[in-house]
Amino acid sequence: MTRVNLHEAAKQLGQGAVIGVPTETVYGLAASLDQPNAIENIFHLKKRPLNNPLIIHLAKAADVQPFIKHDLPHLTELMAQFWPGPLTLILPVKETLIPPIPRAHLPTAGFRVPCHPLTQALLELTGPLVMPSANLSGRPSSTLPSHLEEDFGLNFPVLDGGPCAHGLESTILYYDQAQWVIIRQGALTPEDFKTCLGYPPEVRINQKSQAPLCPGQMYRHYAPKTLLHPLSPQDASYRGTVLGFAGRSYPLFCRFVNLGDLKNPHSIAENLYTHLRKLDEELLPEALVDMNFPATGLLATIKERLEKAISKA
Ligand code: TXA
Ligand code: MG
Numbered sequence: 001m002t003r004v005n006l007h008e009a010a011k012q013l014g015q016g017a018v019i020g021v022p023t024e025t026v027y028g029l030a031a032s033l034d035q036p037n038a039i040e041n042i043f044h045l046k047k048r049p050l051n052n053p054l055i056i057h058l059a060k061a062a063d064v065q066p067f068i069k070h071d072l073p074h075l076t077e078l079m080a081q082f083w084p085g086p087l088t089l090i091l092p093v094k095e096t097l098i099p100p101i102p103r104a105h106l107p108t109a110g111f112r113v114p115c116h117p118l119t120q121a122l123l124e125l126t127g128p129l130v131m132p133s134a135n136l137s138g139r140p141s142s143t144l145p146s147h148l149e150e151d152f153g154l155n156f157p158v159l160d161g162g163p164c165a166h167g168l169e170s171t172i173l174y175y176d177q178a179q180w181v182i183i184r185q186g187a188l189t190p191e192d193f194k195t196c197l198g199y200p201p202e203v204r205i206n207q208k209s210q211a212p213l214c215p216g217q218m219y220r221h222y223a224p225k226t227l228l229h230p231l232s233p234q235d236a237s238y239r240g241t242v243l244g245f246a247g248r249s250y251p252l253f254c255r256f257v258n259l260g261d262l263k264n265p266h267s268i269a270e271n272l273y274t275h276l277r278k279l280d281e282e283l284l285p286e287a288l289v290d291m292n293f294p295a296t297g298l299l300a301t302i303k304e305r306l307e308k309a310i311s312k313a
Pocket of ligand 1: 023025026028029052054088090106109131134172184214217
């Protein structure tokens with residue numbers, strides 16, 4: 001892997017390169033908002049459908065103001081409380097100021113101010129960067145520099161910020177019919193917003209009947225090549241690999257991969273994509289996953305990621 005330092009990364013981004021960049025959630029594949037060819041290149045590199053928009057990352061909350069078409073209730077409070085941090089806000093934009101490709105021709109765009117110190121320093125140098133997660137479309141996101149090497153090759157330039165602290169993508173909020181709703185679960189839970197909004201936002205994903213609020217959530221996602229199936233009581237004599245949790249009992253002759261302790265969801269989140277990616281390194285054809293855990297707090301995000309990874313469509 002080609003590691004680039006902060007100044008080299010800023011210089012290359014200014015010249016239209018695409019670079020792997022750390023954030024506190026997952027690694028991103030960055031291009032400057034001013035470089036349309038580089039933005040198109042992101043879609044090619046990821047093999048990402050063009051109707052799946054990208055998030056615009058900014059150095060500070062104040063930088064979002066020029067782009068926004070009109071204010072929304074609680075917007076100032078949300079930005080003040082959660083930025084910098086793992087929250088993406090979908091906002092109505094002045095369409096002349098943001099090229100159509102990153103927002104997939106929508107009248108809105110996703111914005112986030114990351115809190116990783118290296119990302120912040122980079123954004124100060126470069127200005128707005130568009131960054132999807134740094135993985136081939138549909139694969140688990142990257143939470144280590146070596147994950148980018150797996151997906152984009154040994155020579156891909158990466159700004160090394162070490163392991164990502166959260167290990168799960170940002171939570172995405174969208175304003176709909178007088179309330180904020182979560183259109184992608186993430187590192188922040190509905191309860192985290194209760195003080196700010198006065199209510200925990202409803203989680204609204206996978207609505208089959210209407211146009212998708214969050215196009216990226218429609219696809220099979222976060223998935224290794226290894227086929228995953230939920231562990232069931234009929235699997236008592238299974239001899240393959242089982243992804244499960246500390247302190248639980250699993251089929252006697254299986255190989256147990258410990259995703260962590262359900263009492264410490266943060267540590268499960270931090271290593272989740274590394275565990276999923278390791279299955280592919282081992283060229284395992286299939287593995288079972290213990291899905292028998294409550295969808296509460298951060299475990300709800302973890303469960304949703306595993307459900308998407310298991311999903312066949
Ligand atoms: O934590 C994160 O959010 C990471 C880091 C790198 O910041 N980024 C990330 O980007 O997860 P990506 O592209 O993998 O996921 C962005 C999601 C997609 O599902 C996309 O459909 C949705 O955000 N999105 C972006 N702009 C949108 C918009 N205007 N309306 C609805 N959904 C949008
Ligand atoms: Mg992604």
